[in-house]
Amino acid sequence: MKQFGLDESRVRSLVGAVSPGPPQDEAATADLFARAAWTSLTEPGDGMAGMLIGCLGASTALTAILESWPLEKLIGMLRDAGGDPEEDLGEKLDDGLQRWRNRLSSADVIHALEQCARSGGNLLVPGDRLWPAALDDLGPHAPIALWWRGVDNAWLALPNSIALVGARAATGYGEHVAMEAAAGLVDRGFAIVSGAAYGIDGMAHRSTLASGGLTLAFLAGGIDRFYPSGHDALLARIAEVGAVVSELPCGAAPTKWRFLQRNRLIAAASTATVVLEAGWRSGTLNTAGHAAALGRPLGAVPGPVTSPTSSGCHRLIREYDAICVTNAAEMAELVGSMTQVMFEFADDGAPQGAIGSGRTSEQVRVFDALSTRAPRPIPDIARRAGLSTGSVIGALGTLDMEGAVRRRESGWVRAR
Template sequence: MTLFGLDETRVGELVAGVRGAQAQGDDPATAGEVFARAAWSGLAEPGDGTAGLLVASVGASVALTAVLESWSPVRIGALVRDALGDEPGKPDIVFAASPSADPTEADADTSAELEQALDLGLQRWRPRLNSNEVIRSLQQAARMQTQLLLATDALWPSALDDLEQHAPLALWWRGVPGALAALTNSIALVGARAATGYGEHIAMEASAGLVDRGFAIVSGAAYGIDGMAHRAALASDGITVAFLAGGVDRFYPSGHDSLLTRIVATGAVVSELPCGAAPTKWRFLQRNRLIAAASAATVVLEAGWRSGSLNTAGHASALGRPLGAVPGPITSPTSAGCHRLIREFAAVCVTNPTEMAELVGERSIQVPLDFPDSDAGSGPIPRTSDQVRVFDALSGRSPRTVADLARRAGLSSAAVRGALGGLDLDGAAQEREAGWVRRL
C-alpha cells in the first residue's frame, strides 16, 4: 500500500522518528496524517489562512491529496463546505489577512470567494510539492532529535488555537516536555534588538523576577532584549521557550547558538517551519503571533517608535492578551515605542516583575494595533506583505525567474508579478534577461 506515492511502511518509519512519546497508538492512518502535517508545514507559509481552513475542515491527509492530484477549486470548495456544515467546533469560512481581522461567517454567497481563495492557494502550494524535501526534513528532524507536535497531542499549547485558521498546522520542537506544559503560565518578554544597557538591565530583572514567581519566559531568541530575557531565565534556573522564524535545526541568529543549545537542555525551542527552512522577514512577523498567542501576557521592555516588537504587541492586543510596556527616559528613542503603547494603545505601564505578574490577573482591554513594520521597507510607502515576501526571495547577484520566486515566497505567479511591479517602481528590484534581482 502507498501513501502519497510513498510506501506505507516507509512513511511510518519517517513519522516514527519525529513523534517520540506522542507516537504511542499511532496507526497507519495517523501516520499518514502526521506525514501530511509535516508536508503542509513546508507547503504553506506561516499564517496562511486558506491552508488553515482547508486542513482544519477536511484534514491534512485529504488536503494534501487534493493538491497532489490537482483537484479543482470547485471540487475542493464543495468538500470544505460539506465538511464544515453546521458541525460544532468547526471553523467558519473566513478570508482574513491576519488573525486580527474581523471574521465573516460563511453563507451561500461565500462559495465563489472560497473557490477563488482555494485557486490562489493552489497556485502558491503546488510549486512547492516535493516529496524528497519532506523526506529530508523528517530525516534531519530525527537526526536532531526534533519532534513534530500536532493539535491533538496532549502537549499542544492550546492557547494557539485562539489564532483560529491562522494557527500553526504543526509545531517542530526540541527540548523537554515540561517546557511546553509551562506555556499555560508564561509571560512573553520582547523588545529591541539594538537594546541599551538600561533595556538589558530591565530585561534581566524582569525575567529573573518572573521566574522567581513561577512564570516561564517566552521570547524570540533575537539579539538584545530577547537574548537577555532567555539568559536571565536560565541563570535563575527557570523555564524559557524560544520561538524561531526558521527550522529548529539551524539556530538563528548564529551568535546565539550556545544560548539556544542551553535552552534545549532545560526548556524548548519551537517553530512551525520544518527543519532546513530559512528565516525571512515575513516569517519573523508571523513568528511574533505565536509568541503573543502562546503566552498569558506580553510585556514590551524597550522598543523604538517602529520596532518589530510592536508587531508582537499588536498580535497580543488583537487576541485579547494582557499587554504591558516598560517606560524609559523620555529622551531615549529606544523607549519611544513603549511610550506609544502606553499613551495610544492602552498598554499597562509596568515597572517591575510584580506589576508584570499582575497583568495575568487583570482583565485585558482589546484594542487593535496597526503598526507599520520597520522591516517591511525603507521607502515612504510601506511594502505590502506580498512585496516583503518577494523581496526576501530575491537575490542580489543571481537572477531568479517568476516561477522560482513563487516557489521561494510561497505565492502565486500572478501575485509575484504584481509584487515585482511595485518593487521595480520603488527601485528595489530590477529585471534582467535571465530573471529578477534585488537592487541593494
C-alpha cells in the same frame, strides 16, 4: 502499499523517528506526515491552508493537492464542512492551490523529517497531549504543526508564562530591565517566552536560565539551523532544559516575513506580553499587536523620554492603552488583567505601521525571496515566497517602481 506516493513503511519510519512514544495508528501516522508536508507547502499563518485542513483534515487536504482535485469539488467539500461562505472562496482557494503546488516535493518533506530526527527534534501536532491549546485562538492562522527540541515540561509551563520581548539594538538600561524582569518572574513561578534575537530577547532567555527557570524560544527558521548564529550556545542550552520551537520545517531559512509571523506564536502562546524596550516603528510592536488582537494582557516598560529605543514603549502606553509596568511584580499582575488593547490591523493581522516599510505582505515575501547577486526567474521566486506567479508579478511591478528590485536577462534581483 503506497501513502502520499511513498511506501507506507517509509512514511511510518519517518513519522516514528520524530514522534516519541508508542507506534501510532495508520490515521495518526498519515495526519502527522501530512502536517509535516503542509509546513513545507505553506508560509506561516496561511489562513486558506488552515481552513482547508480544518475542514477536510491534513491527510485529505494533502491528497487533494497531490491528485489535483478539481477546484469545484474542493469548494463543494469546504462549503459542506462549514468553510468560508464568502463569494470569493473559489478565487482564494484557486490562488492557494497555485501557491502550494509550486512547492510540491516529497524530497523536501523527507529531508525535513530526517534532519529533525538527526538533530534530536520532534514534531508536535494538534491533539497531542503537549499541544498548547492557547495557539488555537489563532483560528485558521494557527500553526499546522510545530517542530521542536527540548523537554516536555516546557510545554506544560506555558499556561503560566509571560512573553518578554524588545529591541535587538538594546541599551544597557533595556538589558538590565530584561535581566531583572526575567529573574523576578521566574521567582514567581512563571516561564519566559521570547524569540532568541539579540538584545532584549537574548537577555530574557539568559536570565531565565541563570535563575533556574523554564524558557521557550520561538524561531523564524528551522530548529536545525539556529538563528542568530551568535546565539548557538544559548539556543543549545535552551533545547536542553526548555524548548526551541518553529512552525517551519528543518532547513527553512529565516526571512522578514517569517519573523513577523513568528511573533504571533509568541503572543498567542503566552498569557501576557511585556515590551521592555522598542523603537517607534520596531518590529516588536508587531508582537504587541498580535497580543492585543488575541485579547492577551499587554504591558510596556517606560524609559527615558530622550531615548529613541523606548519611544515604542511610550507609544504603546500613550496611544494603545498598554499597561505601564516597571518591575516583575507589576508584570505578574498582568496575568490577572484582561485589558483589551485596540490596534488598527492590516489584512495580515499586523498592526499598521509596525512593519515600517509600508509594503504589503506579498511584497515583503517577494523581496525576501530575491538575491542581490543571483537573478531568479518568476517561478523560482513564487516557490520561495509561497505565492502564485500572478501575485509575484504584481509585487515585482510595485517593487520595481520603488527601485527596490532590478530585472536582469535571466531573472530578478534586489537593487543594491
